[in-house]
Amino acid sequence: MDVAITGSSGLIGSALREHLGASGHRVLRVVRSHGGSVGATASDSITWDPAAGTIDAAGLEGVDAVVHLAGAGIGDKRWSPEQKRVIRESRTHGTTLMATTLAGLTTPPKVFVSGSAIGWYGNSGSTPVDESAPAAEDFLASVVADWEAAAAPAADAGIRTALIRTGIVLSPEGGALKKQLPIFKLGLGGRFGSGTQMQSWISLNDELGAIEFLLDHDVSGPVNLTAPHAVTNAAFTKALGAALHRPTSITPIFGPRLLLGRELADALLLTSTNAIPAALTAAGYRFIHPTLDAALADLLG
16 A cells, blocks of 8 residues: 655654554655655655645655644643644645645545644543544644544545544653653652543554554544543542652642743643544453553563
């Protein structure tokens, strides 16, 4: 299968390239053009410029699948009005460009796997939420709603479109876990606030496995990419400390709020979401790491 990937230099995208290549697929990277020019590049690359609204559509003709992962990091910078605009537009502009381009191809792909996030559900407490739950009304939920809506042209054109609502991806190579490891290894890790907030996580291996699963299984619409068993922040803290053989305590929230700003810190650290992978489970996906202890043992072993 020929699979084109945007965001191929990120944590998930770079790992997905290797994973799909090892599975025998031919991977094409959709890369940013320089100076706004879009055209011929390396044989394994397709150029695009979402800001300018340009893309090498010819390079996408005949590919079997597109996995769209591009977008600015949620926690890269404090949430100023400008940064919020960047977060939203880096998702909506790129997704709109890709979806409308695929819809207009002579030979479009069979499947479009488009990035999304469990931010759709907002602060939903401990109540389990599946893909049928309505969107929340906070900033991240509104971003996700716009992000998913931008993929509609592909679905409307008859391309099977899966919207992957990804949870906290666990990998020592990047993301939240990489940032936590140095602190926890020093024995300074701790829960935030009450620690009762639910964390919907997924190992990087299952993130990759689920995406590959979606390429050739008849699943469309929103799909939660989360492990079957979410845990509280307190339980996550305890499990990570145990995996590293280090004590844990309580981490004051005022530090992250000072560093990141209250809105971003609270969204990242205090939001409670118990998202269950109903669509994946119903389709028959079998998790490599269904439990947190198993995931941490493998990832940190």
